[in-house]
Amino acid sequence: MSQLKVNLIKCLSDNYSYIIFNPNSKKAIIVDPAEAKPLVDVVNKLNLNLEYILITHHHEDHVGGNIELKNKFNCKIIGYADDANRIPGIDITIKDKEIFNFEDDEIQLNFSPGHTSGHIFYYFKKSKLAFVGDVVFSLGCGRIFEGNSNDMYKSVMKIKSLPNEVKIFCGHEYTESNLKFCLAYDENNDHLKQRATEVKDLRNKGLPTIPTTVLDEKNTNIFFRCNDKAISQKLGLEGQPPEKVFKKLRELKDNF
Ligand SMILES: [Zn+2]
Structure with missing residues (x-):
């Protein structure tokens, strides 16, 4: 260790x-x-x-x-x-x-x-x-x-x-605005709802939301979840490769 x-x-x-x-x-x-x-x-x-x-x-x-x-x-x-x-x-x-x-x-x-x-x-x-x-x-x-x-x-x-x-x-504290985007396209994710509570609590206290972990991001970060069926459905990209879902999400986030 x-x-x-x-x-x-x-x-x-x-x-x-x-x-x-x-x-x-x-x-x-x-x-x-x-x-x-x-x-x-x-x-x-x-x-x-x-x-x-x-x-x-x-x-x-x-x-x-x-x-x-x-x-x-x-x-x-x-x-x-x-x-x-x-x-x-x-x-x-x-x-x-x-x-x-x-x-x-x-x-x-x-x-x-x-x-x-x-x-x-x-x-x-x-x-x-x-x-x-x-x-x-x-x-x-x-x-x-x-x-x-x-x-x-x-x-x-x-x-x-x-x-x-x-x-x-x-490199940055962007978690709160990222959270809004994730919630907009992955609203039924229970891990994400839980994370939302934690993030709001930390930011209300003026504390960083960093570090995160690979597991937490797998469960909540929409850019890690391009294989998720509900997300690709929501984007009208069901059955499409995860690279395409990722591209669409990045474009949507750029204009969110
Ligand atoms: Zn940079």
């Missing part, structure tokens, strides 16, 4: 950055520093030794803190080899499926295009944590900016195929 802990840090308006650390050794990783200040504060407060920054994709609200953090803590920035020229300050480039070690864990990089052409997610194999950037959100998935619906579908399915107990950490 891994000893790593995860701190969720609110950044900008609705971004989440993450600090993963071993409380004994104090060695730490940051995933997607949206901005430097709140992260610097936590690293200092917990007296952490920041070794690496992991980047899921090049968007400004995921790399905005790179240079300041690197200058301050002399850490190394890690990202996807094929997107290296868009990631500020990158030091170490990694390829799809490549694994690197941190403390007692093994972190696997997974190519997951669709939101951007060079998007990746990081899977901590022993701790069973996935940092997925803007591919999957709780009850939703990312917008398609570079690539097509099939790319995005495959990327979402890669996350769906992780073990049920894996915790999913995404």
